[in-house]
Amino acid sequence: MKVLVTGAGGFIGSRLVDLLVSRGRIGAQAVTGLALADQRLPLVPKGAVALEGELGSPEALTRVASFGPDVIFHLAAMPGGAAEADYALGRRVNLDMTLALFETLACRERPPVVVYASTIAVYGTALPDLVSDATPLRPPLTYGAHKLVCEILLADFTRRGLLDGRSLRLPGIVARPRAPAGLASAFMSDLLHALAAGERYICPVGPEATAWWMSAWRCADNMLHGAAMNVSNADPGRAWTLPVLRLSIAQIVNTLATLYGDDRRELVTYEPKPQLEAVFGRYPVLDDGAARALGLSDDGTPEALVRRALETHRE
Amino acid sequence: MKVLVTGAGGFIGSRLVDLLVSRGRIGAQAVTGLALADQRLPLVPKGAVALEGELGSPEALTRVASFGPDVIFHLAAMPGGAAEADYALGRRVNLDMTLALFETLACRERPPVVVYASTIAVYGTALPDLVSDATPLRPPLTYGAHKLVCEILLADFTRRGLLDGRSLRLPGIVARPRAPAGLASAFMSDLLHALAAGERYICPVGPEATAWWMSAWRCADNMLHGAAMNVSNADPGRAWTLPVLRLSIAQIVNTLATLYGDDRRELVTYEPKPQLEAVFGRYPVLDDGAARALGLSDDGTPEALVRRALETHRE
Numbered sequence: 104m105k106v107l108v109t110g111a112g113g114f115i116g117s118r119l120v121d122l123l124v125s126r127g128r129i130g131a132q133a134v135t136g137l138a139l140a141d142q143r144l145p146l147v148p149k150g151a152v153a154l155e156g157e158l159g160s161p162e163a164l165t166r167v168a169s170f171g172p173d174v175i176f177h178l179a180a181m182p183g184g185a186a187e188a189d190y191a192l193g194r195r196v197n198l199d200m201t202l203a204l205f206e207t208l209a210c211r212e213r214p215p216v217v218v219y220a221s222t223i224a225v226y227g228t229a230l231p232d233l234v235s236d237a238t239p240l241r242p243p244l245t246y247g248a249h250k251l252v253c254e255i256l257l258a259d260f261t262r263r264g265l266l267d268g269r270s271l272r273l274p275g276i277v278a279r280p281r282a283p284a285g286l287a288s289a290f291m292s293d294l295l296h297a298l299a300a301g302e303r304y305i306c307p308v309g310p311e312a313t314a315w316w317m318s319a320w321r322c323a324d325n326m327l328h329g330a331a332m333n334v335s336n337a338d339p340g341r342a343w344t345l346p347v348l349r350l351s352i353a354q355i356v357n358t359l360a361t362l363y364g365d366d367r368r369e370l371v372t373y374e375p376k377p378q379l380e381a382v383f384g385r386y387p388v389l390d391d392g393a394a395r396a397l398g399l400s401d402d403g404t405p406e407a408l409v410r411r412a413l414e415t416h417r418e
Numbered sequence: 419m420k421v422l423v424t425g426a427g428g429f430i431g432s433r434l435v436d437l438l439v440s441r442g443r444i445g446a447q448a449v450t451g452l453a454l455a456d457q458r459l460p461l462v463p464k465g466a467v468a469l470e471g472e473l474g475s476p477e478a479l480t481r482v483a484s485f486g487p488d489v490i491f492h493l494a495a496m497p498g499g500a501a502e503a504d505y506a507l508g509r510r511v512n513l514d515m516t517l518a519l520f521e522t523l524a525c526r527e528r529p530p531v532v533v534y535a536s537t538i539a540v541y542g543t544a545l546p547d548l549v550s551d552a553t554p555l556r557p558p559l560t561y562g563a564h565k566l567v568c569e570i571l572l573a574d575f576t577r578r579g580l581l582d583g584r585s586l587r588l589p590g591i592v593a594r595p596r597a598p599a600g601l602a603s604a605f606m607s608d609l610l611h612a613l614a615a616g617e618r619y620i621c622p623v624g625p626e627a628t629a630w631w632m633s634a635w636r637c638a639d640n641m642l643h644g645a646a647m648n649v650s651n652a653d654p655g656r657a658w659t660l661p662v663l664r665l666s667i668a669q670i671v672n673t674l675a676t677l678y679g680d681d682r683r684e685l686v687t688y689e690p691k692p693q694l695e696a697v698f699g700r701y702p703v704l705d706d707g708a709a710r711a712l713g714l715s716d717d718g719t720p721e722a723l724v725r726r727a728l729e730t731h732r733e
Contacts, residue, residue, distance in 0.1 A: 239551050239552070239653070239655060241654045242570070245578070248574035255555075255557070255563050263560070339542060
């Protein structure tokens with residue numbers, strides 16, 4: 104099968120490409136062709152097709168169509184903070200480009216599998232004690248609104264028999280590089296980097312703030328599984344929030360102290376920003392039964408999460 | 419206040435314009451300017467601005483911006499059956515045009531009120547016994563998917579303080595003219611027309627099929643109320659399914675027999691089409707408490723519904 108990865112040069116995309124190349128298969132099927140799309144692609148595996156530049160351009164979409172992928176991992180996106188600051192660019196990247204890609208890929212004879220990287224930012228800020236399929240979706244950022252819109256559009260292409268869509272809602276993925284990336288939830292990664300390196304860290308949410316955590320490697324693994332899993336009897340919404348470890352900042356700090364030494368605790372000072380904490384620090388319990396039944400999974404333990412999050416190479 | 423009505427030449431739009439002109443106000447505020455937009459406008463009230471042609475064109479949007487409406491009723495849409503048959507045109511009308519309109523109207527200083535005509539087609543086909551805010555939305559047609567997408571986009575513009583959105587989900591509105599309009603639920607209106615006129619009717623759903631009904635006049639009234647109602651503390655999703663009379667086809671036939679004579683019963687033959695019945699004949703009980711609390715309302719009784727549905731002039 105031929106595979107296209109968009110956002111292939113990014114934090115999760117590059118790990119996904121790494122896994123694809125090393126395993127050479129998705130489920131039982133061998134990968135016979137690989138195309139990578141991104142604004143820039145610093146590393147392109149031997150034999151892979153490189154699609155650099157604006158993915159939404161007619162030229163790029165023509166190249167996608169002529170490559171003819173059987174499986175597409177669509178990760179290219181503008182992050183939440185940046186999209187909130189620049190509506191026009193956010194719309195172009197997170198909405199227009201994604202819809203143009205779906206329309207380009209649509210094929211009635213052999214609908215390609217589309218694994219779409221959605222986000223827990225589709226939920227709102229005043230969540231109930233248990234988040235489930237019955238929880239109304241009230242995105243608190245334009246980023247989340249556009250992701251939710253694309254979930255709905257992908258489900259509609261799937262219903263019409265033109266794509267085989269699987270939207271996976273990604274939680275806070277760690278540990279991103281420390282460079283500013285326009286990501287409002289960057290503090291989750293920064294905390295890990297700082298304490299692992301033995302540096303002081305001013306945390307913008309309190310110790311009791313709870314978030315949904317996943318390592319980038321486990322996330323890439325889930326994306327791969329998302330393409331292989333059997334969803335023929337699945338909910339027509341075709342969207343699953345990935346199973347998560349729900350951990351407080353205090354639990355993360357304790358885990359870092361266990362792994363790197365008790366002195367790590369003293370490195371953290373808390374200066375909670377109420378607005379940030381409302382969006383990123385109030386995640387309740389998630390009913391992820393349907394996602395787990397399909398074989399999607401979390402990192403297992405806080406220790407495994409932190410270790411894997413700070414690995415730069417393949418687990 | 420200046421008011422714009424899109425789809426003003428249509429079935430509901432023309433009644434809304436009728437009410438706007440005769441009442442001359444929305445809530446406590448006088449209507450000081452009126453603009454009507456539609457492909458064609460057979461009737462334009464004296465003093466009203468007429469915007470004929472493609473609403474999504476840059477020229478039309480410039481004219482909308484220079485009119486500067488305080489309240490917009492956005493009803494222009496391509497109906498469900500037609501949109502399902504022509505994806506590209508459905509996308510242009512039901513998605514692109516609506517988003518372009520929202521972007522044109524967006525204003526931080528004085529966010530205009532946008533009453534958006536959404537639809538119960540945002541729900542799916544396998545509904546629970548009670549439909550509420552906890553019911554996952556699984557649109558069974560591209561029309562419903564695009565309407566849901568625009569609800570989400572309108573809620574996002576509202577959150578950002580650029581519009582003051584109110585999406586009202588319209589149930590089966592009766593009685594539409596008998597001309598073919600690409601509307602998959604046309605049978606609801608055709609049944610009323612046929613039996614009122616004493617004609618035979620072959621019903622494509624069975625007598626036990628249940629639907630959510632509303633007369634066009636009550637619908638127009640609810641749209642007007644939607645602009646005036648206070649939603650400052652409302653759910654950030656800003657979408658309400660209008661309160662409905664949930665009636666079976668048998669109840670409608672009984673009501674017609676009461677109003678027009680017992681012989682009407684014998685005019686109906688049932689030839690249920692399973693697919694049509696699955697989409698339009700399985701509507702369960704609706705929890706419309708939040709909508710009623712805001713002052714939105716149904717037709718009251720089946721008799722009032724049928725009488726009002728068959729009135730061509732203002733109630």
